[in-house]
Every structure is written in C-alpha cells, then in structure tokens.
Amino acid sequence: MRTPTNPDPPGAPPGHAIDSLINAIDRVGSPACVGIDPVYENLPPALTASHATPTAALFEFTHSVLAAAAEAVAAVKFQSACFERYGHEGIAALEQAVAEAVRLGLFVILDAKRGDIGSTSDHYAAAVRRMGAHAVTVNGYLGPSGVRPFVGTGLGVFVLVRTSNPDSDELQSARVADGRTVAQVVAGQVAHLGRETIGSRGLAGVGAVVGATKSAEGSSLRSIMPDQMFLVPGYGAQGGTADDVRALTRKNARSIGQAGVVVNASRSVIYAGSGETNWRVRIHEAALAFARDVARIVAC
Amino acid sequence: MRTPTNPDPPGAPPGHAIDSLINAIDRVGSPACVGIDPVYENLPPALTASHATPTAALFEFTHSVLAAAAEAVAAVKFQSACFERYGHEGIAALEQAVAEAVRLGLFVILDAKRGDIGSTSDHYAAAVRRMGAHAVTVNGYLGPSGVRPFVGTGLGVFVLVRTSNPDSDELQSARVADGRTVAQVVAGQVAHLGRETIGSRGLAGVGAVVGATKSAEGSSLRSIMPDQMFLVPGYGAQGGTADDVRALTRKNARSIGQAGVVVNASRSVIYAGSGETNWRVRIHEAALAFARDVARIVAC
Numbered sequence: 001m002r003t004p005t006n007p008d009p010p011g012a013p014p015g016h017a018i019d020s021l022i023n024a025i026d027r028v029g030s031p032a033c034v035g036i037d038p039v040y041e042n043l044p045p046a047l048t049a050s051h052a053t054p055t056a057a058l059f060e061f062t063h064s065v066l067a068a069a070a071e072a073v074a075a076v077k078f079q080s081a082c083f084e085r086y087g088h089e090g091i092a093a094l095e096q097a098v099a100e101a102v103r104l105g106l107f108v109i110l111d112a113k114r115g116d117i118g119s120t121s122d123h124y125a126a127a128v129r130r131m132g133a134h135a136v137t138v139n140g141y142l143g144p145s146g147v148r149p150f151v152g153t154g155l156g157v158f159v160l161v162r163t164s165n166p167d168s169d170e171l172q173s174a175r176v177a178d179g180r181t182v183a184q185v186v187a188g189q190v191a192h193l194g195r196e197t198i199g200s201r202g203l204a205g206v207g208a209v210v211g212a213t214k215s216a217e218g219s220s221l222r223s224i225m226p227d228q229m230f231l232v233p234g235y236g237a238q239g240g241t242a243d244d245v246r247a248l249t250r251k252n253a254r255s256i257g258q259a260g261v262v263v264n265a266s267r268s269v270i271y272a273g274s275g276e277t278n279w280r281v282r283i284h285e286a287a288l289a290f291a292r293d294v295a296r297i298v299a300c
Numbered sequence: 301m302r303t304p305t306n307p308d309p310p311g312a313p314p315g316h317a318i319d320s321l322i323n324a325i326d327r328v329g330s331p332a333c334v335g336i337d338p339v340y341e342n343l344p345p346a347l348t349a350s351h352a353t354p355t356a357a358l359f360e361f362t363h364s365v366l367a368a369a370a371e372a373v374a375a376v377k378f379q380s381a382c383f384e385r386y387g388h389e390g391i392a393a394l395e396q397a398v399a400e401a402v403r404l405g406l407f408v409i410l411d412a413k414r415g416d417i418g419s420t421s422d423h424y425a426a427a428v429r430r431m432g433a434h435a436v437t438v439n440g441y442l443g444p445s446g447v448r449p450f451v452g453t454g455l456g457v458f459v460l461v462r463t464s465n466p467d468s469d470e471l472q473s474a475r476v477a478d479g480r481t482v483a484q485v486v487a488g489q490v491a492h493l494g495r496e497t498i499g500s501r502g503l504a505g506v507g508a509v510v511g512a513t514k515s516a517e518g519s520s521l522r523s524i525m526p527d528q529m530f531l532v533p534g535y536g537a538q539g540g541t542a543d544d545v546r547a548l549t550r551k552n553a554r555s556i557g558q559a560g561v562v563v564n565a566s567r568s569v570i571y572a573g574s575g576e577t578n579w580r581v582r583i584h585e586a587a588l589a590f591a592r593d594v595a596r597i598v599a600c
Contacts, residue, residue: 123381
C-alpha cells in the first residue's frame with residue numbers, strides 16, 4: 001500500500017500572482033519593492049550585540065524590515081542566498097519571514113534564481129509554493145521547458161533576461177546570427193511563454209528581470225515583452241537612474257501598477273540606519289522615501 | 301562592539317576538489333556518479349509504507365542509496381530541488397546525507413544550479429561549503445563574476461554549458477555573430493576561468509556540465525575546454541550512448557580520472573528495484589553494473 005502522497009501543503013494563494021502584484025502596487029501608489037538581502041556583517045551593531053547567533057540576529061532584523069516595509073511598499077524580495085548560507089536554520093528563518101510578510105499583506109518575491117530541466121523545476125516550484133511566496137526569479141538558460149513548471153503552478157515568474165552586473169554583457173549582449181542579442185532571444189521566449197497567462201489586469205503571469213543599469217537596451221526589451229511585468233534591480237546604489245527606469249515602463253498604462261515595473265532597492269533601504277540605535281526608524285523613513293521617489297518616476 | 305563573525309564553519313575539505321575527484325575515480329576504476337534525485341512517489345512502496353512522513357522515507361532511502369553507491373562508485377550527485385521541496389526539514393535531511401556521503405569517502409557534488417551577481421554568489425558558495433559538499437553546479441547566465449565566488453572557495457565548480465534536455469537548443473545552440481554557439485561562448489568563459497586553477501592532476505578546478513545527448517557538439521566543446529572535467533548527465537535513460545560519452549573524453553589521458561568525464565545516472569540506478577522488497581540489493585547491483593559499463597566506455 002502506498003501512503004498518501006501530496007507532501008506539499010498548498011502555499012501560494014490561488015489566482016493570478018501578477019494581477020495581485022498590480023493590485024498591491026495600485027493600492028500603495030508606488031511600484032517600489034524592498035529587497036531583503038541581510039548580511040550579518042552589515043547589520044546594526046546595536047542589534048547584533050544582543051544576539052548569540054547570526055541566525056537569531058538575521059531573524060530579528062528581517063522582521064523589523066518587514067514591519068517598516070509593510071507601511072511603505074507593496075512588495076518585498078527575499079534574497080534566498082542570504083538565508084541558505086545558514087543551512088536548514090536559515091531556511092527555517094526564511095520560511096517564517098515569508099509567512100510574516102504574507103500576513104502583513106506584502107507581495108512576496110523569492111529571489112532564488114532557480115531553474116533546471118522540467119522535472120527538476122517541478123520540485124523547485126513546489127519548494128517556492130510550500131514556502132508561500134507569490135513569485136520567484138528563474139534562470140532560463142536551460143530553455144522554456146525549465147521555466148514552464150513554475151508558470152503552471154500559478155506562481156508569478158520573473159525570468160532573468162538582462163541582469164544589472166557589469167560583466168553580464170559578455171553573454172547577454174552577444175549578438176546571434178539574426179542580429180538579436182542573447183537577452184533578446186530570452187525575451188522572445190518569455191513573451192511566448194507569457195502569451196497564455198494574461199491576467200485580468202492585462203499583464204502576463206510570466207515577467208522578466210531587467211536591470212536598471214541596462215536601459216540602453218530597455219526599450220527594445222520592452223517592445224519584445226509588451227505584456228510583461230519587469231522586476232528591476234540596480235536602481236540607486238548600483239547606478240540605475242530615474243530615466244533608466246522610465247525607459248522600461250509600458251506607455252499609456254491606465255494605472256501605476258499596469259506601467260509594468262516593480263523597482264527593487266535593498267542596501268539603500270535596509271542599511272539606512274546601520275550605525276544608529278534608532279535603525280528601525282531610519283529603515284522606515286528610507287522605505288517611505290524610496291516608495292515616493294519611484295512613484296514619481298513611474299507617474300511621469 | 302561587533303560580535304565575532306565567521307558564521308560558516310569550514311565545510312569543504314582543503315585542497316583542489318577536482319584533483320580529489322580524479323583520485324577517487326582512479327581508485328574505484330570508473331568515472332560513474334550516482335545521481336540522488338529521490339521523488340517520494342517513486343520510492344519503493346516497501347519503504348514508504350513504514351514511514352509517517354515523506355521526509356522520513358526520503359531520509360532512509362537516501363542513506364540506503366549512499367551505502368550501495370559507496371561500494372560501487374567514486375561520486376554522488378545530490379539533486380538539491382528534491383530536498384528543498386520539503387522546506388527546512390528537507391534541507392536538514394540533505395545536510396545529514398551529505399555528511400554521511402563524505403564519511404563514506406564519496407566525492408559529493410551538489411546539483412543546485414546556483415548563480416547570481418558576485419556578492420550573492422558569495423553567499424551561495426558559503427552555503428555549499430557549510431553543507432560540506434566538494435563541488436557544485438553553477439548557472440553562468442549572469443557572467444563570469446557570478447561564477448568566480450564559487451571558484452575562490454576551493455569548491456569544484458561545474459558550469460552549465462550544454463544541458464541534456466531537448467529544448468535547451470533554443471538558447472544554447474543559437475549562433476552568435478562570430479559563428480560560435482552560445483554554449484561555445486560559455487565554454488570559452490569556463491576555459492578562461494579555469495586557467496589559474498589547474499591542479500596537480502592536470503585539470504582545472506572549474507569544469508562544465510555537458511549532456512551526453514549533445515555529443516554532436518561534444519568534440520568542439522572538448523577542444524575549447526581541454527583542461528575541464530565534464531559532468532555528463534543524460535547517459536542511458538535520457539538517450540545518451542557510449543559513443544556520446546566517448547566524444548567528450550580527453551584523448552591520451554594517463555588515467556581513467558584524467559579522461560575528464562564523470563558520468564551521472566540517477567533513475568536507472570536508484571529505482572532499479574522499486575517494485576521489490578529487496579530493493580537495496582537491486583540498487584547495489586545497478587550501481588555496480590553502471591560503474592562497470594562506464595569504465596569500459598572511458599577505457600576504450
């Protein structure tokens with residue numbers, strides 16, 4: 001006799017994740033996303049001094065950031081690597097933080113850059129759903145069949161198209177025989193994958209990661225992916241400007257959410273008050289300022 | 301005052317990981333690697349019937365596979381996704397399994413296909429080292445700076461160059477302006493990254509994943525990456541043949557390990573006796589047969 005299977009409790013809420021993200025952006029009035037990439041060495045000394053282990057300090061810090069973010073932004077993006085480095089205890093802390101973020105009404109993106117052949121991507125998608133995140137970042141190097149299992153679960157998916165790091169050019173800007181760049185080839189796959197996942201707000205369930213530092217290519221990527229939500233890292237600390245973000249938006253959008261960008265900032269927000277005892281207040285202020293800043297850009 | 305940092309106990313053993321792998325292959329006399337991708341639904345009913353939770357069944361199954369593998373092969377490859385889908389409990393099970401594999405003298409590859417911008421890859425590399433694996437698979441879509449942090453830790457690194465799934469062609473076979481395929485561009489980056497990591501056995505610390513099903517391109521990838529160890533999935537169940545594997549070897553190698561391939565099989569070994577009560581014996585037999593089979597191919 002087989003024992004009952006179904007080992008995965010349904011985590012991700014039903015419905016169309018990108019619809020939910022657009023609704024959340026419109027409610028808050030800003031497409032800002034706070035990136036939670038906590039690194040022990042950079043945490044406020046006022047905090048780390050009172051904790052015996054890095055994981056305990058990370059846990060308190062993350063929950064403080066979530067409380068500040070929930071009053072300022074629509075979405076948070078957890079950097080999985082920052083938790084994975086502490087093994088299963090780090091993952092347990094991440095699971096609790098994701099649950100808390102969902103409870104606070106935040107849209108939750110797990111930045112895990114997963115991706116494998118199809119049957120293995122099934123397991124990664126199950127892992128994300130179990131955790132309760134609404135969306136995940138996916139690396140599409142293996143091809144569309146490695147991305148599709150994430151899409152099929154109702155998760156929002158952000159496929160890496162054009163990343164913000166300088167040497168991403170070596171591969172992503174290489175031109176293929178028909179004149180397109182590698183990033184544009186992947187963008188075409190993303191647009192194709194998204195075609196049957198258009199939600200009630202007009203955008204696809206499959207979006208793209210497009211760095212704010214690569215806006216010279218931004219408008220071409222936007223024309224290849226007109227119905228995609230772009231997750232935009234690299235604004236601010238990494239050098240991306242307001243004009244860079246503006247180049248990535250959908251024109252004539254009917255709402256700020258439908259402009260199709262969610263702009264992430266991490267270090268400039270979460271370490272805003274690292275040297276101070278009132279670091280929680282500083283994070284809150286930085287999150288509010290970031291949300292206003294980005295709202296202005298996209299409203300233009 | 302900052303509390304002491306160093307949250308990562310040194311996991312990976314010192315030295316050159318690919319040297320260790322070559323030594324292990326030469327000792328066993330076969331470049332076979334058993335892939336541990338356990339899926340609850342496929343486990344022997346004789347096993348699952350006696351366990352209350354999927355994680356408990358997975359745990360016993362994995363340790364049984366390790367015991368069988370240790371008597372037949374040099375290396376095992378853990379599929380991280382299969383454990384991640386059970387959250388922090390799955391990761392705890394994976395941590396214990398990796399520790400057991402190391403204790404049994406197996407070379408341990410964590411198939412996690414990680415990769416991000418440099419500072420984030422640092423955290424992923426720390427996660428792999430903490431777990432104690434000797435090597436990890438890495439997705440290089442973000443560029444060399446996302447791979448380098450793994451290399452710097454002394455971990456063996458297998459960068460995805462040419463994967464075994466059918467639709468990987470869409471991106472990996474696309475030709476860039478100078479006539480190379482995308483896979484060949486990545487192969488060039490791997491060769492370059494590996495140049496300063498040549499070990500005492502003549503191979504680089506940075507290797508590549510090259511599927512056995514893509515051998516038409518295999519000899520060109522071998523000529524671009526003469527000093528790389530290839531991790532070869534896709535043999536057997538996925539359609540790769542002995543000739544396909546042979547096309548990937550380094551010619552005139554002085555030992556079987558220096559032939560530069562480590563050939564993975566998963567389902568054909570670990571589910572060899574799924575319907576039977578003596579499934580442990582069947583796995584052992586299948587691992588031995590696989591090891592002999594692959595030894596013959598590479599010895600030719």
